Amino acid sequence: MLLNQETEIKIDPRVKRTQALIQQAFGDLLAEKGFQSITVQDITQRAEINRATFYAHFPDKFALLENHIQQVFRAELEKRTLHACHYSEDNLQALIVTVIEFIGQANTHCKSLDSQFELMVERQVRKQIQEILELWISKVGADIETQTAATASSWTIYGLALQHNQDKRSNKPSSETFAKQVLPLVRDNLHLQQETPQA
Missing domain, CATH: 1.10.10.60 (Homeodomain-like)
Structure with a gap:
């Protein structure tokens, strides 16, 4: 929650x-x-x-890491008021950008990445993406079960954000451009019943 x-x-x-x-x-x-x-x-x-x-x-440093990632990512979402928004393509694109930038910052701020750290980031970020998407979908309606649509889309957003951060090309698109490019893929994954006016 x-x-x-x-x-x-x-x-x-x-x-x-x-x-x-x-x-x-x-x-x-x-x-x-x-x-x-x-x-x-x-x-x-x-x-x-x-x-x-x-x-x-x-209880231990693992619980602290989990809490730390949760708090920092939540702060990024709240900065953009995404936790209180409704669905629109603009908001969905902003969510994708937020995830891309957060993963990039996490990689920068942790000097030496390891599998436990990356797994914890993935779990906490996907959990909050899913919660936001479930909230948005519940207000619009979807052709498939809400949790299923939100779960599939949370994996898609996280995977695409990870791909962007692992792209080492010097001419790779900005996070905003990349988010705009993949927006149709993520939107279609939500199986929304109707489009809402963009905010």
């Missing part, structure tokens, strides 16, 4: 402060060395907290 803003407001400010310290420390460490090389001790030293405080918030 997308985070309920009221729930977020009710969190104790001290808890939010500590989590922010942990997240900042973790993000900095990801930029300096690979996820596998990061230890809980590295995180606690950088955040200037003790191990007990860390474990009061996260």
Whole structure:
């Protein structure tokens, strides 16, 4: 589920402060060395907290990574208000661009990529793409079951975004141009019953 803003407001400010310290420390460490090389001790030293405080918030560094990716990607979606939008081709194209750019940033900010990191990024990003698509489809209707359409399209968007980021050509299209090119493929995958006016 997308985070309920009221729930977020009710969190104790001290808890939010500590989590922010942990997240900042973790993000900095990801930029300096690979996820596998990061230890809980590295995180606690950088955040200037003790191990007990860390474990009061996260059971291990894998849970922290999952939360970190979830929060950062959600912030990108909220920046573009995609989590609160309705379906339109413009919004769908913006979603594709957001995923392309997020994957590119994740690859840049993590010094040494590994399979666990990439798998976690894929899982968290696809989950949030699917949630947004299910919301959009539920308002428009589809020729196939909503979850099926959203799941298939989330895989398509993530796969295409990954392809774009792995393209090493010097003349590869920009994320906006690429998103516009693949838009018909993603749109058709949604099996929408009708077109809505573009926002």
